[in-house]
Amino acid sequence: MEFLDIEKDTLKFGFIKLTDCAPIVIAKEKGYFDDEGLNVNVEAQANWKELLNRVINGDLDGAHMLAGQPIGATVGFGSQADIVTAYSLDYNGNGITVSNDIWAKMKPDVPKGSDGKPIHPIKADALKPIVDEAKTAGNKLKMGMVFPVSTHNYEIRYWLAASGINPGFYFDPATKQVDVPGFLNGDVELSVTPPPQMPSVLEAGTICAYCVGEPWNQQAVFKKIGVPVTTNYDIWKNNPEKVFGVSKEWAEKNPNTWLAVTKALIRAGKWLDASLDNRKEAAKILSQPNYVGAPYEVIANSMTGTFEFEVGDKRPMPDFNVFFRYNASYPFYSDCIWFLTQMVRWGQIPEQKADDWYHEMAKNIYRPDVYERAAKMLVAEGKAETSDFPFGTDGYRAPSTDFIDGNSYDGRQPVDYVNSFSIGLK
Amino acid sequence: MNSTTASSPTTVEGLHPAKKRFTYNPNQVAHTLDKLGLGYFSPIARLIGRDEPSKQVKAITQNTLLPVLAFIIVLLAWQYCAGTVKTDSQKIPSPAETWVAWKDMLAFSAAEKSKEKDYYQSLNERVANYKTMAFQARDSGNLSRAESIEKRISKENAKVYQGTTTFFDQIGISILTIAVGFLIATLIAVPLGILCGLSPLVNTALNPLIQLFKPVSPLAWFPIVFVFTTWGIDQPPAASIWQRALFTSAGVVTLCSLWPTLVNTAVGVAAIDKDHLNVAKALKLGWFKRIWKIVLPSSLPLIFTGLRVSIGVGWMVLVAADMMSQNQGLGKFVWDMYQNGDTASTAQIIIAVLFIGAIGFMLDRIMLVFQRLVTYEEQSI
Numbered sequence: 001m002e003f004l005d006i007e008k009d010t011l012k013f014g015f016i017k018l019t020d021c022a023p024i025v026i027a028k029e030k031g032y033f034d035d036e037g038l039n040v041n042v043e044a045q046a047n048w049k050e051l052l053n054r055v056i057n058g059d060l061d062g063a064h065m066l067a068g069q070p071i072g073a074t075v076g077f078g079s080q081a082d083i084v085t086a087y088s089l090d091y092n093g094n095g096i097t098v099s100n101d102i103w104a105k106m107k108p109d110v111p112k113g114s115d116g117k118p119i120h121p122i123k124a125d126a127l128k129p130i131v132d133e134a135k136t137a138g139n140k141l142k143m144g145m146v147f148p149v150s151t152h153n154y155e156i157r158y159w160l161a162a163s164g165i166n167p168g169f170y171f172d173p174a175t176k177q178v179d180v181p182g183f184l185n186g187d188v189e190l191s192v193t194p195p196p197q198m199p200s201v202l203e204a205g206t207i208c209a210y211c212v213g214e215p216w217n218q219q220a221v222f223k224k225i226g227v228p229v230t231t232n233y234d235i236w237k238n239n240p241e242k243v244f245g246v247s248k249e250w251a252e253k254n255p256n257t258w259l260a261v262t263k264a265l266i267r268a269g270k271w272l273d274a275s276l277d278n279r280k281e282a283a284k285i286l287s288q289p290n291y292v293g294a295p296y297e298v299i300a301n302s303m304t305g306t307f308e309f310e311v312g313d314k315r316p317m318p319d320f321n322v323f324f325r326y327n328a329s330y331p332f333y334s335d336c337i338w339f340l341t342q343m344v345r346w347g348q349i350p351e352q353k354a355d356d357w358y359h360e361m362a363k364n365i366y367r368p369d370v371y372e373r374a375a376k377m378l379v380a381e382g383k384a385e386t387s388d389f390p391f392g393t394d395g396y397r398a399p400s401t402d403f404i405d406g407n408s409y410d411g412r413q414p415v416d417y418v419n420s421f422s423i424g425l426k
Numbered sequence: 427m428n429s430t431t432a433s434s435p436t437t438v439e440g441l442h443p444a445k446k447r448f449t450y451n452p453n454q455v456a457h458t459l460d461k462l463g464l465g466y467f468s469p470i471a472r473l474i475g476r477d478e479p480s481k482q483v484k485a486i487t488q489n490t491l492l493p494v495l496a497f498i499i500v501l502l503a504w505q506y507c508a509g510t511v512k513t514d515s516q517k518i519p520s521p522a523e524t525w526v527a528w529k530d531m532l533a534f535s536a537a538e539k540s541k542e543k544d545y546y547q548s549l550n551e552r553v554a555n556y557k558t559m560a561f562q563a564r565d566s567g568n569l570s571r572a573e574s575i576e577k578r579i580s581k582e583n584a585k586v587y588q589g590t591t592t593f594f595d596q597i598g599i600s601i602l603t604i605a606v607g608f609l610i611a612t613l614i615a616v617p618l619g620i621l622c623g624l625s626p627l628v629n630t631a632l633n634p635l636i637q638l639f640k641p642v643s644p645l646a647w648f649p650i651v652f653v654f655t656t657w658g659i660d661q662p663p664a665a666s667i668w669q670r671a672l673f674t675s676a677g678v679v680t681l682c683s684l685w686p687t688l689v690n691t692a693v694g695v696a697a698i699d700k701d702h703l704n705v706a707k708a709l710k711l712g713w714f715k716r717i718w719k720i721v722l723p724s725s726l727p728l729i730f731t732g733l734r735v736s737i738g739v740g741w742m743v744l745v746a747a748d749m750m751s752q753n754q755g756l757g758k759f760v761w762d763m764y765q766n767g768d769t770a771s772t773a774q775i776i777i778a779v780l781f782i783g784a785i786g787f788m789l790d791r792i793m794l795v796f797q798r799l800v801t802y803e804e805q806s807i
Contacts, residue, residue: 003574009581010588010664017765031548037578041588041664044762046752054752057656059670196765199515219767225514289534289774290590293766 001381006037007254011261014045014054014063017292018195018213019299020090020242021064022282023323027268029285035267036260044290047194048147055247056081061254062261064089065245070365071339072149077348082248086258086370087265088329089242091322094152094232095217095307096159098127098209099202103227103310105130117313121234121404124163131165131187140186144193144201144210148182151241154342155232156190156211161423162235162405171347173425182346202226213241214321215294218301221308228309230404233319237402238326240335251367262374267383269324279304279321324388331371333362333395334411341414345424352426358414368395452477461798463791519773527773535592545587553582586665591754593774597781600744600755603672604789607679608740614680615687615736616729620721622688623695640685644678644743648750651677671753678747683740690732694725727801734793741786756782 015021024042027033033040045051045063052069054060056079070083098106109126110118134141145152157167168186171178183189193201198210203225210216211232220226232239244265251258271278283300286292292299301308307317322328337358343349372391378384399410409417419426452475456468466489473482501521508520519527556579563572591599622629655674662668702724706716722729748757760778763771 003571003578005574005577006581009585012588012664017762034545034548034552037581039585039588039665043591043752043754044765046749046758046761046765050750050752053652057670058661059752061664196767199767200513203513203515215767219515223515289763289766289771293763293768293771295768 002377004037004256004260006260007257008061009037009257010039010041011061011257012041012043012059014043014051014060016048016051016064016195017044018064018093018242019215019283019286019292019303020093020213020321021292022272022286022303022321023087023089023265023268023329024064024244025285025291026272026282027264030268030271032264032267033261036264038257038260038264042291048150052079052081052083055083055245058247058250061250061257062244062246065243066147066150067240067243067335068149068151068154068339068343069147070243070245071336071361072343072348074365075340075343075349075361077149077343082364083245084248084251084365084367085243085245085331086262086367086374087244088240088331088335089244089265089269089323091238091241091326091328092231092233092319093241093302093321094155094211094213095228096156096209096211096230096232097198097202097217097220097226097228099205099207099226100224101205102127102130102208103229106229118309120230120309120315122229123404124160124165127160128163128165135187141188141209142207143188143190144198144207144212145190146195146212147192148348149339149343151232151239151339152211152213153190154339154346155235155239156209157342157346159230159235159404160188161421162403162407164423166423167346169347169425171350171425173347173350178350182348184347199223199225214302215292215298218298218308219294221301221311222298224311228307231307231317231320233317235404237400238319238322238328240332240338243331258370259374259377262370263378266324266329266371266374266378269329270384270388272321272323273325276304327390329371330390330393331366331368332393332397332411333359333366333368334397334409336362336366337411337414338409341418344418345421347425352418353415355413355415362395366395368393450475461795463795463798516772517769519769519776523769524773524776527770528777530770531593531774531777535594538589538592542587542589545589549582549585553579556582588665593759593778596755596759597785599667599672599753600748600757601785602667603675603748603753603755604679604737604740604744606672607676607744608683608737610676611680611684611736611740612687612733615684615732616691619688619691619729619732620695620717620725622692623698623725624721629692629696636685636688639681640689642682644682644746645750647678647681648674648747651681652751669753671751674751675744675747675753675755675757678751679740679744682743683736686735686739687729687732690728690735691725694728694732695721697728698724727797730793730797730800734790734797737789737793738786741782741789745782 013024015024028040028042045054048066048069051060051063051065052073055063056073065083065085067088070085072078073081073083106126107118109129110122113119131141143156145156147153160167166185166187167190168182168188169179169184170182172184177184181191193207193210195212195216198212198216199220201207202210202220217228221228232241244261246258272282280300283296283303286299287294287296302320305316305318306314307320308314340349340358340361344353372389375384375389375391379386396411399408401408403409407420418424452472455471455475459465459468459471469482469485469489473479473486504521508518511518556575560572560575560579563575618632622632651674655670655677659670659673662670698721702720706720711719744755745757745760747753748755749761752758756778760775763774763778
């Protein structure tokens with residue numbers, strides 16, 4: 001094995017209490033960080049804003065981040081700071097849960113199979129009449145998501161827009177009006193709610209639906225206060241969810257350390273997808289109070305191959321969390337570009353951009369070169385196979401139509417993609 | 427034994443060393459206990475000295491039974507709430523569930539300590555392995571590789587286990603933070619208060635600012651203090667206890683808790699008997715001697731009253747500040763448990779509430795002792 005000259009070996013990483021912090025936790029608990037010569041402390045943070053601030057100011061060396069955070073920060077939506085990533089923590093892992101009342105109104109319109117159970121994926125079509133009714137009554141439906149540049153925000157907007165519901169805009173090019181909460185001209189109101197408060201806020205009726213990661217959808221089922229209707233796996237099969245983000249300054253000062261961290265994370269991701277037993281062990285570790293802290297059963301419900309929708313309607317969903325399969329940990333440029341297109345679509349980035357801008361931004365923020373170096377070292381040490389990694393890719397996934405509305409996404413043609421939506425700024 | 431001398435009957439020179447009769451003065455002991463803030467024990471001290479025994483027994487019974495009764499009533503009310511106050515998504519844990527959560531917290535802390543042992547054990551195994559590899563590298567003449575391995579070995583040996591911060595660690599860090607915040611607050615408030623008290627001009631200048639900033643909530647100060655600590659403090663090593671977040675919390679504590687001390691000091695200094703100040707003028711005392719010998723001693727009672735209020739405010743503010751700054755204190759514990767969202771987590775929050783209250787009580791008592799030591803009149807509490 002190669003002994004990297006680590007610049008900084010005592011590190012502190014931040015995370016938010018969601019199950020997809022797993023690779024970071026497993027890399028610590030299984031000693032993968034120790035094998036690389038690193039001494040890592042993993043500390044829960046209060047919320048996404050605080051986490052981002054502490055990575056920017058250096059209190060945290062790196063963190064579990066929403067895939068949109070490095071992008072939003074570099075672009076300058078919110079506080080501007082150069083954040084980069086070399087490792088995608090996972091794909092999928094979110095769900096959209098609606099309140100019992102809304103589900104009762106939706107269910108009759110949802111197509112059912114021969115067994116009487118709703119056919120999945122459930123589109124927002126059944127929700128549209130309820131949204132329109134509320135809007136006419138002057139009381140727009142309120143929904144929750146996790147952070148303005150979160151995958152959850154873009155996913156629930158995608159889901160709503162795919163059925164003709166306008167989720168609201170951050171910018172109106174006609175009037176040049178900027179709306180920080182993103183409600184402009186919307187049929188519904190999407191606002192930020194902290195994940196731990198989502199079940200109680202849903203129960204209180206302040207919001208009628210939310211999009212969040214686990215364990216908060218399964219918690220809603222366990223406590224019988226809501227029904228998950230779809231997962232982001234259904235909205236976009238194998239979509240990028242969280243990344244391991246570091247500040248560009250830190251990455252430039254500590255390149256060998258960053259490489260070592262990436263090596264440890266790759267090993268952790270590989271371990272997580274290696275077997276069902278590993279997933280169960282991971283769920284047990286995550287249920288500790290200093291990690292995610294939810295009961296083991298709730299975490300295992302979504303991490304061990306299944307997902308529960310209505311109470312008792314547990315369906316097999318082995319890809320609800322994907323940590324390593326399908327090259328989920330590789331930081332593809334096309335993943336970064338998708339978020340940029342959605343930021344433009346909803347007006348968080350008020351100007352329309354040319355193709356070149358997207359490609360250049362992606363090259364600044366996503367660093368597959370670091371990932372590939374780390375992967376090669378692991379192959380040389382016998383800890384991974386060459387076939388585990390997409391060596392030789394140009395960083396763009398093949399065009400895909402695996403979206404809930406069947407729309408085709410080609411990362412090489414971002415402007416065409418932005419213009420392909422009926423609801424969205426062009 | 428008969429003694430022919432008129433000296434104390436217990437002294438027989440040459441045979442026994444001089445002994446004084448031990449006289450137990452219950453009044454003295456009781457007063458000392460009162461002064462130390464241990465007033466609960468003064469009837470017991472009097473009882474030992476057989477000073478009005480029936481009155482003492484009555485006092486002890488009252489002082490013990492009444493609070494215990496109130497405590498039992500609260501416990502019953504809690505049990506009732508646990509059964510009634512519940513929604514689908516949340517409930518209040520019962521006293522029994524809270525007790526179980528307490529035992530779990532202790533078990534978790536113990537498990538973390540054993541993890542530390544395991545860490546060093548696997549570290550030593552790893553280092554032993556590396557040593558072998560280094561020898562092999564030297565043997566085969568690969569000096570650069572041997573050097574890089576040896577560099578890694580020395581780094582590994584320097585490692586200090588970074589474990590999960592347990593509840594008990596967090597108590598320690600909370601106390602450290604309030605000590606820092608309170609110290610800075612006192613160092614700002616007392617001199618400023620003396621200045622305001624001595625000079626009506628300074629008082630007129632500062633008074634609007636004081637009134638403006640006094641009511642501001644810690645949650646509002648936090649983002650501003652965060653900018654200061656990020657700018658002013660260099661990034662400490664990750665394993666150090668002096669993290670920036672600690673100073674952010676301490677800064678917020680300072681900004682919220684300096685006002686009672688400041689105002690009380692100003693009032694205390696302004697209320698000094700004019701005669702004392704005239705003596706200072708007559709003796710042509712320098713400003714330092716004037717403050718040290720005359721101003722401070724006469725305004726000490728009010729200063730300490732202010733300090734006592736300040737530490738109470740500071741402790742309350744600290745919990746809120748920790749939640750925002752992520753300082754590893756009790757506030758962070760509460761927020762982390764809240765994010766866990768389990769009933770067991772709510773039970774742990776209740777335990778944190780009890781500890782926060784107990785520590786706040788203890789801090790107040792300590793300040794009370796100091797306050798009594800410098801005051802001449804009897805205090806009512």
